[in-house]
Amino acid sequence: MEPIRETMKRVVNAPSFSERYDAMKKEVLEHPGVLKFLKQHEEEIDGPTVEKGMGKLYEYIDQSHDCNKCPNLGGCINHLKGFEPNLVLERGNIGISYTKCRLKTAEDNKRHASSLIHSMYMPKEVMAARIENFELDDRRLPAFRAVDEFLENSTGPDSLPEKGLYLYGKFGTGKSYLLSAVANELAEINVKTVLVFVPEFMREMKQAIGDHTLQEKIEYVKKADVLMLDDIGAEAMSSWTRDEVLGTILHYRMAERLPTFMSSNFSYSELAHHLTYTQRGEKEDLKAARIMERIETLTVPVKLEGENRRNK
Template sequence: MEPIRETLKRVVNAPAFSERYNDMRKEVLENHGVQKFLEEHSSEIDKSTVDRGLHKLYEYIDQSHDCNKCPSFEGCINHLKGFEPNLVLERGTIGISYTPCRLKNAHDNKRRASSMIHSMYMPKEVMQATLSGFELDDSRMEAFRAVSKFLDETTGPDNMPKKGLYLYGKFGIGKSYLLSAVANELAEMNIRSVLVFVPEFMREMKQAIGDQTLQEKVDYVKKADVLMLDDIGAEAMSSWTRDEVLGTILHYRMAERLPTFMTSNFSYSELQHHLTYSQRGEKEDLKAARVMERIRALTEPVKLDGRNRRN
């Protein structure tokens, strides 16, 4: 049997192997990144160093750089997903180090931003909203400007306008979408938002009495950096949910001067009328006025108009 050393020597010296090796060496040395690396280390690298490190140089050129060969983070072709190779010289030997790529950084930032938003019963598609995706026309410009002003005046969790917005108007015109877009913008600033679909939240609060989680859930909502109450007025409001749940949340946020956003189909006056009558038909003007006083203290009303975009 032929010794393994002789076998390897014969394979290496074969014309086909030699040709492939030379082609690979040529491809490696013509790569811009490799040339730049060799120039930067010209005083430390000679031909033998290149020959010994040729497999590392080929590993380097065979991968994506600045995500130029990757369609997305999920479609990354590199040996380490989300990391791009960098040539290094360590003790006279060519090696490779890996650093996070542009797509990974964007992916991580998006995940980090998503963790800053807690949604309670909001539709998933709405939660993907962006300001750039908000269709502008004359009837929606006032709301867009009000939102932009709030964001421009926000520089961090401890420096936000004390008043949020009360976005109101008819069904399907983008109130919830704009609310979510604001939450996503705030998340980029590391500001935590809690988005609550009010009708479903109020139903859960009634159930929470039985499982003794009411106070915990109310505390979580009322202490959010930014609270967004979506579709207030669409729920069948009882005296208890109005006074003990909504009233408690709004009173805390008013006292602590925490930004609060709301959307509704009702104007201020229409919402007050809605809050005045309990499920049992009782007329409670004073209690409704007390809740509205807190809403006015927490928000600026902005009407949103336009066509129904759900149809």
Template sequence: MEPIRETLKRVVNAPAFSERYNDMRKEVLEHPGVQKFLEDHSADIDKSIVDKGLGKLYEYINQSHDCNKCPSLGNCINTLKGFEPNLVLERGNIGIAYTPCRLKNEHDNKRRASSMIHSMYMPKEVLQATFSDFEPDARRMEAFLAAGDFLEKATGPDNLPEKGLFLYGKFGVGKSYLLSAMANELAEMGVKTVLVFVPEFMREMKQAIGDQTLQEKVDYVKKADVLMLDDIGAEAMSSWTRDEVLGTILHYRMAERLPTFMTSNFSYSELQHHLTYSQRGEKEDLKAARVMERIRALTIPVKLDGPNRRN
């Protein structure tokens, strides 16, 4: 049997192998990334180091750089999915260090941002809202500019304008969408936002009395960095949900100067009328006025108009 050393020598010295080796070496050394690396380390690298590290250099050039060969993060071709190779010189040897690629960074940023938004009963499609997809026509421009003004003044969780917006108008004009777009922008700043679909939330609060989670849920909502109450006025408001749930949340946020946003089909005056009458038909002007006083203190009213975009 031929010794392994002799076998290797015979294979390496074969014309076909030598030709393939030279072609590979030429391909490696002509790669822009390799050329830059060798230029940056010209004082420390000689031919012997290049020859010894040729395998690493070849591994480097056959991977994706700046995601140029990857259609998506899931289809990453690199040795470590989501990480791109970088040539390094370690103790006189050429090696590869891997760092998160652009697509992975974008993916991780989106995950971090989404963790900043807690939704309670909001539709998933609304939560994907972006400002770029919001069409600020003449009847919606005021609301668009007001939202932009809030975001321009907000620089992070410790620096937020005290007053939010009260967006009102008929069905389907984009009130909930605009709120969600704002929540996504705030998430990019590291601001935690809680979005609440009020009718469903009030129904759950009634059930929470039985399972003894009422106080926990109310506390979670009222202490949010930014609170967005969607579709207030659409619920069948009882005296208890108005005074003990909504009133408690709004009083806390007013006292702590925490920004609060609301959407409604009602204007301020129409909402006050809605809050005045309990499910039993009782008229409670003073209690409704007390809740509306807090809403006015917390928000700036802005009307949205236009066609129903849900049709």
């Protein structure tokens, strides 16, 4: 039997192998990334070092760089999915290190942003809203400008305007969508937002008395960096939900100067009327006025007009 060393020598010296190796070596040494690396380390790398590191150099050029060979993160061709190779010099030898690629960075950023938004009973399609997809016309422009101004003045969790917006208008004009779009924009600057669909939230608060989670849930909502109360006024308001739940949340946020957004089919005056009358028909002007004072302190009213887009 022929010794393995002799076999390897014969294979390596075979014309076909030699030609393929020369072609591979030429491809490697003409690669822009390799040329740049060798230029940067020309005083440290000699011919034998290049020859010894040819396997690593080929491994480098055979992969995707700046995601140029990958259709998406799932289709990444690299040895470590989501990471791209970088040539390095390690103790005089050529090696490879891996760093996160731009597709994985974008995906991780997206996941991080999603983790900063806590939705309570909001539809999934609304939660995917983006500012750039908000359809503009003359009637919707004032609301868009108000939102844009808030975002322009928001630079991070510790630098937010004290007042949020009270978006009001007819059913289906895009108020919930715009709230969610703002939440997604704020997540890009690491601001945590809690979005609450008020009618369902109030129903859960009544159930929370029985399972002893009422205080915990109120604490969570009232302390959010940014709180968005969607469809306020659509709930069947009792004295208890108005004063002990809504009132408690708004009082804390007013005292702590935490930005709060709201959406409603009612204007301020119409909401005041709604809050005045309880489910039992009791008229409580003073208590309603207290809630409205907090709402007016926390928000700037902006009317969002337009057609009902849910019927399009």
